[in-house]
Amino acid sequence: MQCPPWPKGKKLVHLDLKGAPPRTEYLHQLIELFSRLGVDGLLVEYEDMFPYQGELKLLQATAQTPYSREEILNMQELAKSKGMEVIPLVQTFGHLEFVLKHRPLWGLRELPHCVGTLNPHTEDGYRLVMEMLRQVVELHPGVNTLHIGADEVYMLGEGEQSKQWLVSPERTVQQLFLNHVTKVAQAVKEAWPHINIIMWDDMMRDMSQDTLKASGLVGLVQPMLWDYTPDLDVDRTVSLLEKYHSAGMSELWAASSFKGSTSVYTCVLLTQRHVDNHLQWLKVASSLSAGVKLRGIAITGWQRYDHLSVLCELIPVALPSLAACLETLVHGQFSSEAQSKATEKLGVSTVEVSALERYVRGWFSLYQRQRKLVHPLITMQIHSQASTFLSLLQQKTEAVRVEMLGLYPESTVQEWIEEHVSPVLFPLQQITDEIMTCMKEIVPQI
Incomplete structure (x- = not known):
């Protein structure tokens, strides 16, 4: 109207x-x-x-x-x-x-x-x-x-x-x-x-x-x-x-x-x-x-x-x-x-994480991680996806940091990254680390 x-x-x-x-x-x-x-x-x-x-x-x-x-x-x-x-x-x-x-x-x-x-x-x-x-x-x-x-x-x-x-x-x-x-x-x-x-x-x-x-x-x-x-x-x-x-x-x-x-x-x-x-x-x-x-x-x-x-x-x-x-x-x-x-x-791009979330919640939950009760094949798929997302996020973060420093003070750039990037980056890093720890318990020579 x-x-x-x-x-x-x-x-x-x-x-x-x-x-x-x-x-x-x-x-x-x-x-x-x-x-x-x-x-x-x-x-x-x-x-x-x-x-x-x-x-x-x-x-x-x-x-x-x-x-x-x-x-x-x-x-x-x-x-x-x-x-x-x-x-x-x-x-x-x-x-x-x-x-x-x-x-x-x-x-x-x-x-x-x-x-x-x-x-x-x-x-x-x-x-x-x-x-x-x-x-x-x-x-x-x-x-x-x-x-x-x-x-x-x-x-x-x-x-x-x-x-x-x-x-x-x-x-x-x-x-x-x-x-x-x-x-x-x-x-x-x-x-x-x-x-x-x-x-x-x-x-x-x-x-x-x-x-x-x-x-x-x-x-x-x-x-x-x-x-x-x-x-x-x-x-x-x-x-x-x-x-x-x-x-x-x-x-x-x-x-x-x-x-x-x-x-x-x-x-x-x-x-x-x-x-x-x-x-x-x-x-x-x-x-x-x-x-x-x-x-x-x-x-x-x-x-x-x-x-x-x-x-x-x-x-x-x-x-x-x-x-x-x-x-x-x-x-x-x-x-x-x-x-x-x-x-x-x-010019905003979003990372699709729904598939990864489904696998993590279904085959790599906190309960499963604590007891090392994980499915090796699916867990390695999770590791592959999480590693890809983590690498992409780290690359994009550095590119965004460089761009932002041309527009804002360092303190603003650091605050924005800690508020909006770190809450995503840290869980991805934790998942990849914990997968390797779990795999050592159930797969030979990992």
């Missing part, structure tokens, strides 16, 4: 740099590609890859070298030369794992065991996020828009200071959230009056129009409603957007996904899942009341679910998905021909 194309507005691509940060040369290649694909801007989430200075220097990544100030400025210049706006994203409330994991900052957590949520009652915490914002804004000369995050503020209201604050019956966790975000947004506007402020919407979804109107956020922030699912609830999403609009928040954004939203550990994506997500967003856009306008859509590409989780799909394998999603927005559909073309561009 074809929908009207995406309405006028920006199409942003989200660069999540808290995992697998591309080498500068590859980052520039990506910007060139994004330009050819019709992207209007970049939503850049630096986290610990930003070169924080002074007291914030401890926030810098240690597994790999953060981008230098010159590299960040050059990235912006290239993007601007291609007609793309650069919008930095700095978390200011939730998902501050990369900040609050550091021992000197443990006292700024809402709860000791909740490493992502800032305690909204401390001036030190407020000053910390404002200094982060100041350094990021100053390294983005001419920036017009800033994203202050504020999604998934887990365990808010559970800290001791929050519990004391909530003792008054007229106070709520919703107000606690709004107070902090409003304070940050007002400070941003006072420091940089020309800057537009975007924030994630999820913490406001259950709030009434009256609560939103009384919050002080109206006219300060532009909510970005995110939903990355292929079966996005169109009616509910339309209702949320119209609620925000009726509350006075007339500047609204959508956020979809081209990668990093299937599961926390996915390494190969399904393009159709992300295309379906965009088809649902097209239905949302075409169902809004005439007065409700979307400023644009951010096509997110998460690299980790949070700072402390494993890597999601890497950018190279997700580029066909991004192209397919952008084409879907432009044309209002994704034809079978385009879908086939995008799938071919993925």
